Amino acid sequence: xxxxxxxxxxxxxxxxxxxxxxxxxxxxYALYTLDDDxxxxxxxxxxxxxxxxxxxxxxxxxxxxxxxxxxxxxxxxEDTDVPTNYFNGITYDKTFKIGLNYIMFGGTGYAKIPSxxxxxxxxxxxxxxxITNKEPSPGAESSxxxxxWMIKAGVxxxxxxxxxxxxxxQLLSVVQAFGGGFYLGTGGSGAGFSSYSSMxxxxxxxxxxxxxxx
Numbered sequence: 001x002x003x004x005x006x007x008x009x010x011x012x013x014x015x016x017x018x019x020x021x022x023x024x025x026x027x028x029y030a031l032y033t034l035d036d037d038x039x040x041x042x043x044x045x046x047x048x049x050x051x052x053x054x055x056x057x058x059x060x061x062x063x064x065x066x067x068x069x070x071x072x073x074x075x076x077x078e079d080t081d082v083p084t085n086y087f088n089g090i091t092y093d094k095t096f097k098i099g100l101n102y103i104m105f106g107g108t109g110y111a112k113i114p115s116x117x118x119x120x121x122x123x124x125x126x127x128x129x130x131i132t133n134k135e136p137s138p139g140a141e142s143s144x145x146x147x148x149w150m151i152k153a154g155v156x157x158x159x160x161x162x163x164x165x166x167x168x169x170q171l172l173s174v175v176q177a178f179g180g181g182f183y184l185g186t187g188g189s190g191a192g193f194s195s196y197s198s199m200x201x202x203x204x205x206x207x208x209x210x211x212x213x214x
Contacts (some may be wrong), residue, residue, distance in 0.1 A: 003042070024212045025070075027060040027166060032204030033078065038178050040197040047197070049084030049096075056172075056203055068110045074125060076102040082178075099132040100174075102148055119156035119164075125149065129174040147175045156209050164209040174199040191211070 033056050039048035059076030078100040085093045106125030113120065129148040136142045154168035176196040 003168070007082045008119075017038065020171050021129070023028040023192060025063040026060050026066065026210045026212070027062060027074070027077065027207060028056040028210075029074075029166075029168075029207040031056045031168065031170065031203040032209075033080075033201040036199055038082075038180075038197040045086065045088045047084070047086040047178075048103070049082045050198065051098075051178075051199055051201065052080055052081045052083070054080040056201075056205075062108065064071050068112060070108045070110070070126065072108060072123075074102075074104050074183070076100075076172075080206060094137075096138060097134040099134060101130040101132070102150075102172075103130075104148065108148070108152075112168070117158045119158065120154075121156065122151075122153040124151045129175070131177060144177070146177050149173055149175075154206065161188070162211045164211075165206065167206040168204075170203045172203060173203050188206070 004055045005034075028103040030054060034053045037048070039046075039049060041047065056076055058074055058076035060072045062072040064070040071083050080098060080100070082096045082098055084092075084096055086090060104127030106123060106127075107125035108121050111120040125150050129146050130146045131146065133142050133185035139205035150170055150172045152168055152170040154166060156164045156166050177199040178197050194207045
């Protein structure tokens, strides 16, 4: 099952579940991520680059157990460039174009405050990142699946019981995401090393909240 089928099935499941529940909402996301430097070495080869900041968009479906606790299944997407140089006796420079797809699941806690229109929140998600190298070097891997996690905090400002604005800051990490095997392969440069560098991007933005319940 690919990631898109997974998201579609999850969507249909939650829509069906909503017919029996008044506690389901949809979160639309649009955040800008900051640059993140990555580097690694295994003693023979050295690799460094910068994951450029770009738009991270997504959609999440959240079930609220009560006013203060929810669980969410979310999908995120980011397309960006990674200017890179690597050294194995000769220095190489190249800008890679990558696609980052995330499928994540986690929980959100909402603060207890008197206001019904303001919802401060914080939470975390775990899942997987599917990284696609759009222009792989000869012999290099064109995709990789890695463990990912996110922590987030922000506030929902509800314009009505059914629609609101989301403001959010987050830290998103992909563990052991980038390395010689993914970028270089054995063609061209002849470099292929096992050491990897994790990705960690800070993001700011928000989105829209839709409550399906009455």
